[in-house]
Amino acid sequence: MADIINLLPDNIANQIAAGEVIQRPASAVKELLENAVDAGATEIHLIIKDAGKELVQVIDNGGGMSETDARMCFERHATSKIQTIEDLFSIRTMGFRGEALASIAAVAQVELKTRKRGADIGTYIEIDNSSVRTQEPCQTAEGTSIAMKNLFFNVPARRNFLKSNAAEMRHIVDEFIRVAMAYPQLQFTLTSNNQQLFHLDKGSLKQRIIAILGQHYNARLVNVKESTDYMNVYGFVGKPETAKKTRGDQFFFVNNRFIKSHYLHHAVMNAFADIIPADSFPLYVLFIDVNPEHVDINVHPTKQEIKFDDEKVMYAFVQAAVKHALAQFSVTPTLDFDLDPSIQQLDAVSKPFTEQQKTESTHSPLYKSFTQAHQAHVIDRSNSNLKNWKDLYDKPAAPQTESYAMSAYSDADDDDTEQETRTAVTYQSAQPASTASAIDERWQDSTNAQKVPVQVHQQYILSQIKSGFILIDQHAAHERILYERYQRALQEAPVATQQSLFPQTLQLPPADAAIVSEMLPDLQALGYDLEPFGNHTFVVRGTPADIQTGNDQATIEGLLEQFKNFSQDLKVNRREHLIRSMARNNAIPCGKVLSAREMQNIIDELFACTMPNVAPGGKFTFISFKLTDLARMFERNQ
Structure with a gap:
């Protein structure tokens, strides 16, 4: 009987692996940017065409690769990061499994130019569907330029599942921002269809946050910094007035790797619980430095989901760090007390307060009303016609009667205000059944409509129908x-x-x-x-x-x-x-x-x-x- 189990060809195995690692153009952007960071680059340029469907190119000035390394990097599980099993639990680099470039080469056409620092000549490699088409020496700048063209050209079914260009570009921008936010000391640029969308110069973390999210955050960031022997937390959170109805300005990084953690997000939301509306989301960019031994980042192909060996400690520490920052620094809206130069030239500011002006001001009735004992209530009637103002309080207001409440309906026309109508309905609900019935009849007579519906707990509307009543949400x-x-x-x-x-x-x-x-x-x-x-x-x-x-x-x-x-x-x-x-x-x-x-x-x-x-x-x-x-x-x- 013939054997039926066979090894998959490399190109098919790579395409299967690519299904988890490269789901859309943004996935390739993430992997290529992280490779550039690991290569020690200080300047990284991302070039996009047709939302990544036509071209995703990353150019860096990092260490570059030798001719052998340039060829080996496209093999599955070929990596410079892992030598022994112990290395897997002490990872501080972005990539380590050696799957990214092999997966990209399996579903796209790839061109690589690279030159090692100090080398006289570089290497050019062209790969199509996991097969090397060209490998030859070339002249190129130090560093690496890798271009991924025509994503999913050999897997049309997967290409059909890509979203619109705007949607795919949104995911690309997300991935770009996450890497750029984690490394403010590096320069990043993003160009889409020959138009530069981002140019982020080297700087501090606060400068990078403002450059990405907007200048209006400049005076609205609160510094977070707490250190222990177990872990460090640092970064920034936005003041309460920066909270928005939408998500998107929330970033968590563990050992400079962006992660998604609903658990830690809940910790930050708890810290803001009493100072922002329940349906709002605060801005935060928080970094957690922890010994890699306490973190498992090898639980998901994209490495955006990780596991901590003690999540409760992480939760409590993050929440405490944010609460302490909000308590230590002012979380109220910032006021600018700098005077305008034109205001400073006015007489009231620049000239001294003379004795004559002082005498005139202290003898004024207004001044006396605030300085003499028991005089704050005095009203100067010399130039007013308020002689009979006490009459307003001498006669008690006439109590509301049933006839008055009923006239609110009979005298009302279609231009009544909402408040008048609401007052009548509220008054009706407090009357005995006979009075409420009379008001209801008067309403029907004046509007020729069904009986007045009633609001229940400001959530439901109760309305009578022939067979009973309905309750409307x-x-x-x-x-x-x-x-x-x-x-x-x-x-x-x-x-x-x-x-x-x-x-x-x-x-x-x-x-x-x-x-x-x-x-x-x-x-x-x-x-x-x-x-x-x-x-x-x-x-x-x-x-x-x-x-x-x-x-x-x-x-x-x-x-x-x-x-x-x-x-x-x-x-x-x-x-x-x-x-x-x-x-x-x-x-x-x-x-x-x-x-x-x-x-x-x-x-x-x-x-x-x-x-x-x-x-x-x-x-x-x-x-x-x-x-x-x-x-x-x-x-x-x-």
């Missing part, structure tokens, strides 16, 4: 209404835009800026008037006319957070993500007091929807209760 119902409105806007007429009197400048993290750029046409159809302003900044000139204006930055940050959450949970297209995110973000929140008219509008619009019973996410919008059910619950004879 105000947030879920409004989410359904907005969702269908936005659907129509994308398919038919765009949503009207309310132009801002004073346009706001919106500063976003680079990754979020890439999302907004990708969604710009759809956002404009949904009523947002946004215009790119360069350097990850947008000008907000208008917002949808049907949402409350005010803090446009908080509104768009909330939309981005919802969009990112939906993108992880739902397998739907980008437009569907966007309108679901907008509907949830702009829906009336629980806890908001609604007028009777607002509640009735929600009821009318909800039952005009094509699918009124569920919100876009699948939650019920209302539950109905029948009279027969109530009679059974109260054991009444039907």
Whole structure:
């Protein structure tokens, strides 16, 4: 009987391994940048074309490689970092397993130019689908230049799974920022389609944070630094006013390696628990230095997930370090007390206070009212017509009566304010049943509508129907209404835009800026008037006319957070993500007091929807209760 088990050819084995290591262009960016750092480079240049699908190139001035090393580096598990099993538990370099270049060469066309320091000539290697096509001497600068072209050219199915250029570019920027943030002492540049996106000069960690995340953080960073024999924690956290509705400005590094740790993130959130809103995320860039023996970084192909031998100690130390920093330094908004030069030239500042001016000021009635005992209440009536002001308090206010409360409805017209309507409804709820019934009848007579709906705990709307009553979730119902409105806007007429009197400048993290750029046409159809302003900044000139204006930055940050959450949970297209995110973000929140008219509008619009019973996410919008059910619950004879 013939044997059926065979060894896989190298190119197929490498492609299988590449499936875990190289998932998208950003994966190759991460591996190539880390290799450049390990090579001792001080200047690293990343060049991207077509969001990495056409070209990912990294040029560094590091140590370079010999001719033999240049060829060996593309073999699987060929590495200079590991010699013995003990080395695996004392790793301080970025790469060590020797899988990255072999995986890249298995799914792309690779060109390598490298020259070792002090060598007269370099080496050029061209690899296609794990096969060496060319290897020859060449003239090149000291260091290494490696170009990955046409990613997944030999695996069309995987290429089809790549996202849009904007989405892939966002992941590339994320990886670039993580490496650049960890090594502020190195110079980094990022060029995409011949346009330079980042030029980060060498400097301190604070300078690197400001260069990446924005100049507005300059006076809003709190230094964190705690040291023990077991571990060190250092870095910066943002003051409470820098907290945003969106994630993206959170960075953890262990031994200069970026990691993702929900456990440590929770520790920082606990430190900020009492000083920022529950739905906000603080900025932090924190580095943990710990003996490699206490860390296992070999638990995931991308090395972004690691394990600590004692997570509780890490959690407690990180939380304590952040709390101590916030307590030690001012966490209140910074005020600038430097006077403008033009103000300093004014007479009130530059000239002395003369004796005559002092005499005039001390004899003024205002001065006496604050300096003489028991005179703070004195009012100068010489130039006022307030002689009868005490009459306002001499007569007690007439008590409210039932007729007064009823007249609030009978005399009201369609232009009543929300507060007047809410006062009448609140007063009605405090009356005996007979009074409430009379008010209800008066409301029906004046509006020719159904009975006034009632809000329950500022979360639900109770409305009577013929067979009983329904209980509506105000947030879920409004989410359904907005969702269908936005659907129509994308398919038919765009949503009207309310132009801002004073346009706001919106500063976003680079990754979020890439999302907004990708969604710009759809956002404009949904009523947002946004215009790119360069350097990850947008000008907000208008917002949808049907949402409350005010803090446009908080509104768009909330939309981005919802969009990112939906993108992880739902397998739907980008437009569907966007309108679901907008509907949830702009829906009336629980806890908001609604007028009777607002509640009735929600009821009318909800039952005009094509699918009124569920919100876009699948939650019920209302539950109905029948009279027969109530009679059974109260054991009444039907």
